[in-house]
Amino acid sequence: MSKKQTLQELSEIIDTYCVNCLLKKHFREEYGKSYAHSFCINKCTVGEKIKEVGKKLL
Template sequence: MSKKQTLQELSEIIDTYCVDCLVKKHLREESGKRFAHSFCINQCTVGLKIKNVGKKLT
């Protein structure tokens, strides 16, 4: 898979699942931006998929 295809896949995932994520919005309101971001990266299934796809770039 080329770098361009990988970036396009990442963009599609983010646009589909992350743009209007209600979980992230709720966590930002309740616990703050830092906690919400950490949750998205380390616990959210979509965030984990983004990490796995992003590893193809290195």
């Protein structure tokens, strides 16, 4: 898979699942931006998928 295709796949995942994510919005309001960001990266299944796809860029 080319770099361009990988970036397109990442963009599609983010646009589909992350743009209007209610969990992210809730955690930002209740705990702050850092906690919400940490949750998305470490605990969210979509975040795990993004990390998996992102490894192809290395």
